[in-house]
Amino acid sequence: MKLRLFPVLAAALAALSLAPAAHAQRAARPVELLNVSYDPTRELYTDFNRAFAAHWKKETGQDVRIRQSHGGSGSQARAIIDGLAADVATLALAFDVDVLHSRGQLIPADWQSRLPHNSSPYTSTIVFVVRKGNPKGIKDWPDIVKPGVAVVTPNPKTSGGARWNYLAAYAYGLKANNDDHEAAKKFVGDVYRNVPVLDPAARGATTTFAQRGIGDVFLAWDNEAFLALREFPNEGLEIVVPSISILAEPPVTVVDKNVDKKGSRKVAEAYLKFLYTEEGQDIIGKHFYRPAVSEAAKAKYASQFPAITLVTIDEVFGGWAKAQPEHFGDGGVFDQIYRR
């Protein structure tokens, strides 16, 4: 006797798919959060996650495990849109978070007003790192376009820090040429002519400069600059503060669609709010980011940051929504000057 297996199986499967799913008792898993962040925040969030897990345990008695993922800010945004199940996104600039709304429909349009200080718990800026004794005599922006000076900066298409680097150079170009945009473009073009290699993300650029010894000047987040000095004490690297730089505001957000699906909204929101507490701000300062809200943390870490004239993206470039397509979009200013 031969049973006709296929129809029997198909019928069984069909019957089962109608029945309510019966589950084995699943052990309650500890809450898990995935923080998808940009490249240089690795150490910051490793430290911060530990503090938050302790805080959350004390508040609610619940264990929380926070997973981290790091990469170029633009590529990380892309991954979240492609389905990387981030509960919170902590990226290098507002535009990369904006695309989570505009291209992914993952967060509401008004995401940036949900947390204090434009949802940026800290600020940062761009400085120069040079080799021991500053052999090329680099003091300000004009020095890095001189022939024979190799500049290390990552690729603005994928890296957030690289876009701040570019905008800082452009802002200087405008200031030095009475707001003449053509002259500013030419200046930025000259900077990129001196770039031997474009790494995909900020940390890669740091290792290119500090570990592999490529380049004379490294355009870096100031937190990356301090970290490079601390991690390579024998290299004698030096920080040079240019006459003008840009105020970078890396924002954070809960990824609404993901937390609602996972049921992790409460802990995800608490996680981001913790960044604004005294404890959170102190950890931020300890890792060389500039605390944005806590006066105590600002005062405590003020001495480690050099005084520097900062312009904002809003006043010089009309905000990210305008600057991103104009400068970094396909065929934008960066493409024009990098091809030239």
Added chain:
Amino acid sequence: MAAIVSRLERASTRAAPRRATADSPALKWTLLTLALGFLLVFLVLPLVAVFAEALRRGVGAYLEAFQDPDTFAAIRLTLIVAASVVPLNLLFGVAAAWAIAKYEFKGKALLTTFIDLPFAVSPVIAGLIYVLIFSAHGWFPPEAQQVLFKPFAAASGWLASQPGFLWLDPLAYWFEQPKIIFHTTGIVFATIFVTFPFVARELIPLMQAQGKDEEYAAVTLGASGWQTFRRVTLPNVKWGLFYGVILCNARAMGEFGAVAVVSGKIRGETTTMPLHIEILYNEYLFVSAFAVASLLALLALVTLVLKSAIEWAHSRRHA
């Protein structure tokens, strides 16, 4: 490396009787020095450097590197991926080689070409293909996967709720909320893509050279298909099969590019050993990075030793 040295030795002993009539000793020694020098500079030194760097701060620091739960998770994931990929590619390789070597059919040349595709295509593209298909905005997004797998979720969920079948629960959970991209499943898929030629490539020429005569004889004598395969075909291709499996395994553990694209780089969850090494290196944890690298290199060395052993056993059988 042992294999290459032994091959060189074999080559030199074979060349010996011809020495008087053909190549001058000077040429022989120049070539030998060149080959060994090249080997030393490009293979041995980097390998030594990996171990030297890993042990720079002593054995204690070296072992400490493996205490990190993320490192442990990376090793585990790498082993899981290899353990899933190798049997699947073994199955596919044998089936494909059998079909190509023993049957005549239309499109045979095309199939042979397709098997070589992963060698020709960059691993990054292999990864991107899966992103294109399975990502949230892909052709077969998670919502569609959920609908398709619903019957399986129900069936496996029911089965897992029966006494003694609790171990099926992860499978039921996966069917319920299918995750492919940025998940172990996607890493396994991408690794299958880059490693699938290895077994088939080893077997096809071997099976073709052996022809069908022995199988015909077996069938004539009344053997069933499975008996023919197990008693006649398999012993003939055994060594090629081992060799293919070993190469496939080595590549599955070491693949970087394709895995990097589909991984999402979630530490402790979707980072395999090669990805984890890069992360550690980029975090200035050089000792840890090289410690994990040395483990990966050790796995490769074991593979190589196994390969040489098989070659040796094989050559003895045919000597």
